[in-house]
Amino acid sequence: MKNAQINSAVEVVLFGALGDLSRRKLLPALYQLDLAGLLHEETRIVGVARQDQSNSDFINFTKENLTNFVSEGLDEVAYERFLSRLVYQKLDFKETDSYSALAKTLANGNDERIYYYSTPPAIYGDITEGLFNAGLINDSDRVVMEKPIGHCLESSKVINNMVSSHFEENQIYRIDHYLGKETVLNLLVLRFANSLFTNNWDRNYIDHVQITVAESVGIEGRWGFYDEAGQMRDMVQNHLLQILSLLAMEPPADLSADSIRDEKLKVIKALVPITRQNVKEKTVRGQYSEGFLGGNGVPGYLEEEGANKTSNTETFVAIKAEIDNWRWTGVPFYLRTGKRMPAKHSEIVIHFKEQPHNIFKDSYVDLPANKLTIRLQPDEGVELEVMNKIPGIASQMNIHENKLDLSFSETYENERVVDAYERLMLEVINGNQSLFVRRDEVEAAWSWADSIIDAWQASNEKPKAYAAGSWGPVSSISLIARDDRQWVE
Numbered sequence: 001m002k003n004a005q006i007n008s009a010v011e012v013v014l015f016g017a018l019g020d021l022s023r024r025k026l027l028p029a030l031y032q033l034d035l036a037g038l039l040h041e042e043t044r045i046v047g048v049a050r051q052d053q054s055n056s057d058f059i060n061f062t063k064e065n066l067t068n069f070v071s072e073g074l075d076e077v078a079y080e081r082f083l084s085r086l087v088y089q090k091l092d093f094k095e096t097d098s099y100s101a102l103a104k105t106l107a108n109g110n111d112e113r114i115y116y117y118s119t120p121p122a123i124y125g126d127i128t129e130g131l132f133n134a135g136l137i138n139d140s141d142r143v144v145m146e147k148p149i150g151h152c153l154e155s156s157k158v159i160n161n162m163v164s165s166h167f168e169e170n171q172i173y174r175i176d177h178y179l180g181k182e183t184v185l186n187l188l189v190l191r192f193a194n195s196l197f198t199n200n201w202d203r204n205y206i207d208h209v210q211i212t213v214a215e216s217v218g219i220e221g222r223w224g225f226y227d228e229a230g231q232m233r234d235m236v237q238n239h240l241l242q243i244l245s246l247l248a249m250e251p252p253a254d255l256s257a258d259s260i261r262d263e264k265l266k267v268i269k270a271l272v273p274i275t276r277q278n279v280k281e282k283t284v285r286g287q288y289s290e291g292f293l294g295g296n297g298v299p300g301y302l303e304e305e306g307a308n309k310t311s312n313t314e315t316f317v318a319i320k321a322e323i324d325n326w327r328w329t330g331v332p333f334y335l336r337t338g339k340r341m342p343a344k345h346s347e348i349v350i351h352f353k354e355q356p357h358n359i360f361k362d363s364y365v366d367l368p369a370n371k372l373t374i375r376l377q378p379d380e381g382v383e384l385e386v387m388n389k390i391p392g393i394a395s396q397m398n399i400h401e402n403k404l405d406l407s408f409s410e411t412y413e414n415e416r417v418v419d420a421y422e423r424l425m426l427e428v429i430n431g432n433q434s435l436f437v438r439r440d441e442v443e444a445a446w447s448w449a450d451s452i453i454d455a456w457q458a459s460n461e462k463p464k465a466y467a468a469g470s471w472g473p474v475s476s477i478s479l480i481a482r483d484d485r486q487w488v489e
């Protein structure tokens, strides 16, 4: 971030400015860019939502949320500068003929606009129509769409068609904030800047891969959204498949948006479909019941605020995914993600194959295979488990398992870990689509996810219960144990 240019002046138009994502992530991310000197002095932030309020109400709302969500504390000069950029516009997004008030507000600002849709995806089409009707879409404008785009392949096509009827693909930024995380980006560096890994990254050297994205939070008051979606649509269809595709893709020709996206797409397309016939063997869905986290009792999913007591929505998913191509045939990728797990803890573990022969049997009967752990969050870092000789005079070779540990906080102690939304917002301002998801990727991911959801629905089975604060249903242990393997805890 240090060497980035100061960008041209833009209008950042936040639809859904008073919502959860905006207050927790988007406004703080924009403040951080301002603090880093990365917003042009004339850039404005126009918050749009349906509540009737004034500019100063929006400024007060922003003040409160920056205070709560900028953990390092606020810099007085940057804070004042940031607040002075804020403008509020009331609008019901569904009234597609009433965008003239917004047009008036934007007429006083910058010509280049970034429209950020931080609303339920079902209204992305209405917003696009409203902007078009008011003559608010120009070639230099960009649109950012939050995930999940749609509820299934068909609904994602409808949304994408509506947005694409007025924006070209090179103006559309489909955000998946995991692609902006420092450690997810580091996958590219780890894989393609280190011959040690580049040359050992396939079925000949790797036994299996585990990807865990665990959250200790529940649904945080988002019942309405979450119960419709579930963990499959909320996390697997997007974040986990994006991580998987970066991990498994062929080397892209360069770092350009389409080189990377072409390779990711091939991986998603090569995922072996999970069907009604094998869904039980290859997936587990769970739902948390009451339990304990950090010593405190927490309610079960069906007791959450606003809950429908009979919901069968899953809050946990485990999948044995397989990629049918030359590089990965025979290498399972075990995915696991859930709410109300013991800790926020996301990591990728690459299990290399065992040595074919052990010459150290006298001191170590079963030589463990090397393991590369990429800690995504928190405590970001990379760790390689290797065997090492214990120093000593004894004639017998004493060896043990040890770790090469590259912890980000220790190695880069003076560098701040930039939040994903800061990076992605800057990329949108800079017009770089590399870290955004192309339409064909979204659709390929839906195809794969839909077939699992369809198989779950056909089986009519309830999700398996797991106590809040545990690692998920017992059957998720069996899923991997059937292959004689176990989850890394």
Ligand SMILES: NC(=O)C1=CN([C@@H]2O[C@H](COP(=O)(O)OP(=O)(O)OC[C@H]3O[C@@H](n4cnc5c(N)ncnc54)[C@H](OP(=O)(O)O)[C@@H]3O)[C@@H](O)[C@H]2O)C=CC1
Residues within 6 Å of the ligand: 015, 016, 017, 018, 019, 020, 021, 022, 048, 049, 050, 051, 091, 092, 093, 094, 117, 118, 119, 120, 121, 123, 146, 147, 148
């Ligand atoms: N929250 C999160 O952590 C994450 C969210 N996302 C995605 O971001 C998007 C926004 O999520 P989130 O912020 O949680 O949702 P919220 O429901 O908290 O916010 C949505 C905002 O849109 C407004 N809105 C909805 N419909 C209309 C309308 N017809 N006219 C005017 N305003 C309207 C809401 O206003 P009102 O309050 O009046 O209803 C609210 O301000 C979603 O697509 C979600 O999937 C993605 C990753 C993480």
Ligand SMILES: O=C1O[C@H](COP(=O)(O)O)[C@@H](O)[C@H](O)[C@H]1O
Residues within 6 Å of the ligand: 177, 215, 234, 235
């Ligand atoms: O997209 C989403 O992500 C968050 C988890 O994001 P993280 O950056 O905190 O790992 C998740 O809680 C939310 O349900 C989902 O919509």
